[in-house]
Amino acid sequence: MNIQTTSLIRQADASDAESLARLINLAGEGIPNWLWARACVEGQTPLEIGIERAKRTQGGFSYTNALVADRYGYPIGMVLSYAITAAPAENPDDLPAPIAPFVALEKLSVDTWFVNALAVFAEGQNRGIGSQLLTTAEELAQANGFREMSIQVYSQNKGAVQLYERLGYQLVAREPVRLHPCPPYYTGDVLLLIKKLKNRPKS
Numbered sequence: 001m002n003i004q005t006t007s008l009i010r011q012a013d014a015s016d017a018e019s020l021a022r023l024i025n026l027a028g029e030g031i032p033n034w035l036w037a038r039a040c041v042e043g044q045t046p047l048e049i050g051i052e053r054a055k056r057t058q059g060g061f062s063y064t065n066a067l068v069a070d071r072y073g074y075p076i077g078m079v080l081s082y083a084i085t086a087a088p089a090e091n092p093d094d095l096p097a098p099i100a101p102f103v104a105l106e107k108l109s110v111d112t113w114f115v116n117a118l119a120v121f122a123e124g125q126n127r128g129i130g131s132q133l134l135t136t137a138e139e140l141a142q143a144n145g146f147r148e149m150s151i152q153v154y155s156q157n158k159g160a161v162q163l164y165e166r167l168g169y170q171l172v173a174r175e176p177v178r179l180h181p182c183p184p185y186y187t188g189d190v191l192l193l194i195k196k197l198k199n200r201p202k203s
Contacts, residue, residue, distance in 0.1 A: 008129070009136045012066035012078070014055050019075040020066055021050030027078075027119035029154070031098045031182045038096075060116055067136055069120065069129045076124035079133035080117040083144060084109045098182050101175035101190040105152055108173050108192055112150035113141030118160075134167060142197055149195040154185040161191065169193035 012020060025032045036046035036053075056062045060082060069077035087107040092100040106114070115137060120129050141149055151169060153160045154177070174189040 008069050008071065009067055009132060010070050012063040012068045012075070014063050016063055016066070016068055016075050017051045017054035018047070019068070020054040020061075020063060020078055020080075021047055023075070023078040023119040023121070024054075024061060024080060024117045025050065026121070027080075027117035029182060029185060031180075034098065034182050035096065065116070067133060067140070069124065069133055071124065077120035077129045077133055078117065079115060079137045081113060081115045081137040081140065083141075083146060084112055084114045084150070086110060096180070097178040098180040100178050102152055104175045105173055105190060105192040109150040109194075111146075112148040112194060113137070113144070113146040115149060115151040118151075130163060131167065138195075138197060147197050147199075149197060151193050151195075153191050153193065155189040155191050156185050156187075161193075164193050164195075167195070169195040 021032075032050060033046045036049035039049050040046060053059070053061050054063055054066075057064055061080065065082045066078050066080045068075035084106065087110050088103050090103055092104040095103055115134065118130055118133060120133075138149055149169070151164055153164065155161065155174070170193060171191055172194050173192040175192075177185060177188055177190060179186070
């Protein structure tokens with residue numbers, strides 16, 4: 001199904017993998033890079049791991065789940081989103097501390113269209129691109145029959161929380177941040193926000 005959007009927003013492809021890796025690391029406040037570093041073999045960089053994962057056609061972090069804001073042939077922003085139809089099987093207590101609260105909240109997001117990551121490079125910020133990406137993700141959710149969006153954010157990330165609330169997302173749950181080595185959010189909570197989508201008009 002075609003998605004009505006501006007010409008700036010497009011489906012990502014495998015050639016965007018490096019930009020996607022950099023953007024998800026930006027969205028994740030360095031946690032993705034920390035996780036990738038744990039998977040490196042000798043001579044391999046964390047970014048190379050991220051690029052490999054972005055090129056996959058399976059899994060949450062895949063170019064197939066990403067929309068990019070493209071300017072002059074270069075992705076300057078990304079939203080990574082997909083359906084959550086079943087709760088994650090992992091026990092958060094068995095996972096690395098930085099991601100444990102996110103997985104715990106994902107268990108409360110079943111039957112929503114989940115925004116895993118939203119990020120815009122510095123040169124594209126304060127231009128409404130993040131809002132455009134989220135709006136397009138919402139159209140994608142509706143096209144796939146979903147009536148709710150879910151998104152997670154650190155409570156201390158006031159700018160992002162305000163953006164999501166302004167766009168109609170409401171707080172439904174929170175999990176405390178667990179001690180981890182990735183700045184800047186060592187304390188506070190991870191928030192789960194959900195937005196109810198309007199019914200699409202019948203064609």
